[in-house]
Amino acid sequence: MTDTLSLPSLVIFDCDGVLVDSEPISLGVLTRGLNGIGLALDVETVRARYAGTSMVSIMERVATEDGIQPPDGFAERVKAETLRAFEAELSAMAGIAQALAELALPFCVASSSDPVRLRRSLGLTGLLPLFDGRIFSSAEVARGKPFPDLFLHAAARMGQDPSACLVIEDSVPGVQAARAAGMRVAGFTGGGHWGHDRAGQDLMAAGAARVFTAHADLGRIISGS
Template sequence: MTDAFPAAPPLALVIFDCDGVLIDSEPISLATLTRGLNGIGLAIDIDAVRERFAGTSMTSIMERVAREDGITAPDGFVERVKAETLAAFEAELTAMAGIAEAVGLLHLPFCVASSSDPVRLRRSLGLTGLLPLFEGRVFSSAQVARGKPFPDLFLFAAERMGIAPANCLVIEDSVPGVQAARAAGMRVVGFTGGGHWSHDRAGRDLLAAGAATVFSAHADLGRIVAGD
């Protein structure tokens, strides 16, 4: 039992989101998505794209755009945005400061559960040198029926890792991710160190969604996991 998670079962698994937690990808991907949506007739800026779509899969994004904005993407649109995002990653993507060191000091099993498609996910981790840390423990929303904010992905990751949901701690940077973790019956904390958020705003939003606490530097990860 810890002070941060009173009366909770002991932790046995840490589940990391990828974009905005392990890698500082969101400023790049949100800018690319904004340009793409503008190109198909949706008048939206990057702040609104972040508010509406951060932390969700391209499938979910395009379903919402069709339902809420009445715009159906042309054939090949999603593939084109994904290709442009990966091209930008090749030139600009970096790992979050201190994440490799922080993960290396964990005394619990850990894995990744991300809304990104498998190709982008593995390429992102590879470009930033993080893939060897997570090899064999990388899970994508493409493997489940419903992406975040539904609990399917986190439940799938926990099942594959052989850990009960109540013994899992999720590290998330988005409201849908926090909601998904809570719906899965897992503990969740918010990370606000990515370049895509106003950190004060992100902290309030993530706490309101159900995060137990928030932190902005991976040097604090060990303390967070320990519940100090």
């Protein structure tokens, strides 16, 4: 696959940090939860280690890499607290609704979030009607990001060849997954969790062809101009 200037036949959006500005909320909840079971990490470290990956992957890494076995029900409690925080704080990413309304290509969402959180996030922000019937979760595949399974699944369900797809991602594992799937990928750094100056560099190093910070530029990014 090459990063040509030809228009994609399908645009695949990640959700958290791309469509909705959820990462500052969810990373804060996760950090507090991990601190509570003895893992002394700050939010930035949690972002660097876990952003863009599923809760299943996070729990596996905490057990294998840190030697801490999360107590029964820990993941469920973190998920529930995250959803409660979303009810009060979650917002759509600035400009995304208009950008989607102007998008003349097929598009879908493929996210590491579980189906309940994914649909709730889109519903709370008014984006659900734009994606209904075209929503894909890592719960539907054997392996989450950075493996390519989710993006390949989304492309197959949408009837598109992977090489003709463009992925919009905000995390290094997501970019790696898209590239492993043989897809073009653009990195988005407009989310509230990207507070450091290496954000674009990290995504480019992972394989993003270009990086942008505002959804007003989505059309330009898609056209390759």
